[in-house]
Amino acid sequence: MSNNPFYDPSLKHRHRSAYMLKLLSRLSILFTLGFLLFFLFDMVRTALPATWQAYVQVEVSYSERAKKFTRTAVPKEYRKVVSRAWLRNIPRQMEEDPGLLGTTQLLWVLADDQVDQYLKGHYHNLKEKEIAFIERLKTENTIKLDWNGVFFNNGDSKIPEYAGIRSAIVGSVLTMLVTMAIAFPIGVMTAVYLEEFAKDNAFTHFIEVNINNLAAIPSILFGLLGLSVFINLFGLPRSTPLVGGMTLALMTLPIIIVSARAALRSVPASIRQAGYGLGLTKLDIVKDHVVPIAMPGILTGSIIGLAQAIGETAPLIIIGMIAFIPDTPQSIVEAATVLPAQVFTWAGMPERAYVEKTAAGIIVILVILISLNATAIYLRKKYETKW
Amino acid sequence: MSVFTLTNHRRSYKEKAIVTLLVVASVISIVTTIGILFSILFQAIEFFQLKSFWTFVTGTEWYVSKQESVFGSVPIFAGTFMITAIALSVAIPVGLGNAIYMSEYAGSNVRKVLKPLLEILAGIPTVVYGFFAALTVAPAVVDLFAGFDITATYNSALACGIVMGVMIIPVISSLSDDVLRAVPSAQRNASYALGMTHSETIRNIVLPAATPGIISASLLGFSKAIGETMIVVMAAGLRPNLTWNPLEDMTTVTVRIVDSLVGDHAFDSPQTLSAFALGLILFVITLALNMVSVMQIRKFKAKYRINTL
Numbered sequence: 001m002s003n004n005p006f007y008d009p010s011l012k013h014r015h016r017s018a019y020m021l022k023l024l025s026r027l028s029i030l031f032t033l034g035f036l037l038f039f040l041f042d043m044v045r046t047a048l049p050a051t052w053q054a055y056v057q058v059e060v061s062y063s064e065r066a067k068k069f070t071r072t073a074v075p076k077e078y079r080k081v082v083s084r085a086w087l088r089n090i091p092r093q094m095e096e097d098p099g100l101l102g103t104t105q106l107l108w109v110l111a112d113d114q115v116d117q118y119l120k121g122h123y124h125n126l127k128e129k130e131i132a133f134i135e136r137l138k139t140e141n142t143i144k145l146d147w148n149g150v151f152f153n154n155g156d157s158k159i160p161e162y163a164g165i166r167s168a169i170v171g172s173v174l175t176m177l178v179t180m181a182i183a184f185p186i187g188v189m190t191a192v193y194l195e196e197f198a199k200d201n202a203f204t205h206f207i208e209v210n211i212n213n214l215a216a217i218p219s220i221l222f223g224l225l226g227l228s229v230f231i232n233l234f235g236l237p238r239s240t241p242l243v244g245g246m247t248l249a250l251m252t253l254p255i256i257i258v259s260a261r262a263a264l265r266s267v268p269a270s271i272r273q274a275g276y277g278l279g280l281t282k283l284d285i286v287k288d289h290v291v292p293i294a295m296p297g298i299l300t301g302s303i304i305g306l307a308q309a310i311g312e313t314a315p316l317i318i319i320g321m322i323a324f325i326p327d328t329p330q331s332i333v334e335a336a337t338v339l340p341a342q343v344f345t346w347a348g349m350p351e352r353a354y355v356e357k358t359a360a361g362i363i364v365i366l367v368i369l370i371s372l373n374a375t376a377i378y379l380r381k382k383y384e385t386k387w
Numbered sequence: 388m389s390v391f392t393l394t395n396h397r398r399s400y401k402e403k404a405i406v407t408l409l410v411v412a413s414v415i416s417i418v419t420t421i422g423i424l425f426s427i428l429f430q431a432i433e434f435f436q437l438k439s440f441w442t443f444v445t446g447t448e449w450y451v452s453k454q455e456s457v458f459g460s461v462p463i464f465a466g467t468f469m470i471t472a473i474a475l476s477v478a479i480p481v482g483l484g485n486a487i488y489m490s491e492y493a494g495s496n497v498r499k500v501l502k503p504l505l506e507i508l509a510g511i512p513t514v515v516y517g518f519f520a521a522l523t524v525a526p527a528v529v530d531l532f533a534g535f536d537i538t539a540t541y542n543s544a545l546a547c548g549i550v551m552g553v554m555i556i557p558v559i560s561s562l563s564d565d566v567l568r569a570v571p572s573a574q575r576n577a578s579y580a581l582g583m584t585h586s587e588t589i590r591n592i593v594l595p596a597a598t599p600g601i602i603s604a605s606l607l608g609f610s611k612a613i614g615e616t617m618i619v620v621m622a623a624g625l626r627p628n629l630t631w632n633p634l635e636d637m638t639t640v641t642v643r644i645v646d647s648l649v650g651d652h653a654f655d656s657p658q659t660l661s662a663f664a665l666g667l668i669l670f671v672i673t674l675a676l677n678m679v680s681v682m683q684i685r686k687f688k689a690k691y692r693i694n695t696l
């Protein structure tokens with residue numbers, strides 16, 4: 001070594017520090033990915049029990065008495081085992097099917113959430129006697145865990161086993177329709193103006209600065225705007241998809257504008273020049289050539305904006321979209337809740353049975369978001385043009 | 388001839404009308420910003436007519452009850468900055484490390500995999516992070532410190548801060564990644580030509596050149612952290628608590644805003660209006676941070692004549 005004229009004794013140290021930097025940067029990426037994996041694993045693990053729900057086989061007697069005192073429809077020892085919400089539904093069942101009156105039927109009915117939690121091995125507050133009874137039912141095979149259809153068919157409920165996500169999904173869809181109906185046209189028009197028509201003056205610059213600032217304003221402040229302008233000043237109905245959608249539209253606007261501008265900018269100047277050469281007006285060129293060519297890029301950006309709006313919660317809490325909504329909303333001016341707000345409500349519930357439902361709701365949100373993002377990536381790949 | 392002029396007239400009217408429509412659409416973003424500012428400002432002024440501004444700025448006690456309310460925002464901002472500081476001490480090193488790995492070490496195939504994964508992390512709604520913080524991270528923190536005989540609460544600032552830090556990692560890493568990649572390759576090549584190792588080039592040439600961009604990314608992360616709502620609403624405390632101990636519960640500006648608006652107070656009561664006073668300060672801080680952030684990135688772009696970014 002020492003006879004090598006290029007040998008530098010500091011080299012060993014320098015290489016070690018080079019190795020350290022690489023190691024550190026690797027560690028940080030591993031930390032990030034590790035967190036993502038652990039997080040997804042933890043959510044799926046928590047949500048998995050929500051796929052099943054306890055059902056119990058019991059003789060239900062549809063008597064005249066059961067219409068008034070629904071608890072009497074099932075034998076006495078079953079009263080703590082069968083879901084209260086299911087019992088409460090008996091009069092409605094009998095109204096819908098008058099033939100039921102006076103009959104006795106052996107049915108699989110929804111079990112109470114405590115029974116459900118006991119069967120899943122979670123925390124429960126059942127008494128010795130009830131546990132013994134459930135164990136007996138288990139040996140008789142008249143109690144089982146089965147596919148939880150309730151979760152997707154029902155709206156929210158204060159009774160955990162009866163709570164579902166349907167009204168929140170419908171609420172989210174309605175809210176997103178309002179959001180996109182407002183944000184997409186305004187966003188695209190702003191982008192077209194700024195890219196194609198605007199002169200390079202103070203007014204244009206002011207709009208650009210504003211859009212940039214709008215993107216940096218915390219989402220909760222948009223909620224304050226919605227509360228004091230849309231609800232208090234315009235008098236629009238509180239807690240509705242209309243107000244929620246309008247508020248989220250203003251938040252999504254900068255995302256759509258920025259991506260639409262990038263898409264318009266990537267359309268080569270030769271397209272425009274060819275249009276002028278054929279005697280088209282500027283408007284014709286933009287409307288018939290530039291915007292259609294940029295459309296895939298605009299759509300990609302809009303989908304990403306939509307994905308962000310779906311997960312947004314804070315401004316919706318401020319405008320009251322965390323109300324308790326058991327029924328599916330029918331229009332945009334009815335009180336509604338949205339998916340993330342439903343997750344937030346459930347996360348605050350004291351019953352243990354809501355934990356798995358919260359996680360299941362989160363999985364639903366994540367599946368929607370990831371498929372939206374995948375669509376965006378697919379669109380981007382498919383229509384990617386190199387000019 | 389007359390036919391041509393007729394259609395051309397009609398065309399130019401139509402064109403003018405449409406351009407006007409486009410201008411109107413563009414003005415909506417200005418109206419929104421002004422709308423936010425004024426809707427907050429008016430209510431905040433109303434609040435300061437009821438309660439003293441001086442107490443609000445310097446008071447160390449925030450206390451709301453039916454009989455008497457004291458609004459001193461110092462403990463609330465202290466809590467906000469404590470949680471933000473914890474979040475940034477996670478997010479800046481890790482985010483920067485990610486950016487260095489992505490821009491300097493990762494091959495294009497690895498990048499293709501890593502970028503969407505980081506985008507997934509960026510796309511996770513904050514309410515989900517909040518649930519994760521409350522369900523998994525907070526008990527883990529309590530258990531960890533119980534091992535050292537130190538008591539931590541279940542809504543400690545530490546648990547919140549860590550999860551918020553992870554939330555901000557993609558913000559910092561993606562912008563820093565762009566900035567690092569935008570540093571002209573001539574700079575790197577010159578450094579290699581002088582015999583510097585790869586890591587020396589990164590440390591002595593690339594990072595110093597990209598510093599304004601990294602500062603800009605960090606400021607953006609800072610502004611995201613103080614404006615973040617759901618994580619702190621779900622995992623931080625409600626009690627204004629002036630302390631240096633990150634294992635205690637603290638409250639933040641956004642938690643107070645949500646708490647005072649979801650309760651059923653009258654709209655013109657000081658409790659409700661205090662949310663707007665806090666919102667005004669939040670607005671001013673985030674706007675200022677964004678301005679400085681934009682200035683820094685502009686400085687970087689001007690120095691190296693970069694048009695993209």
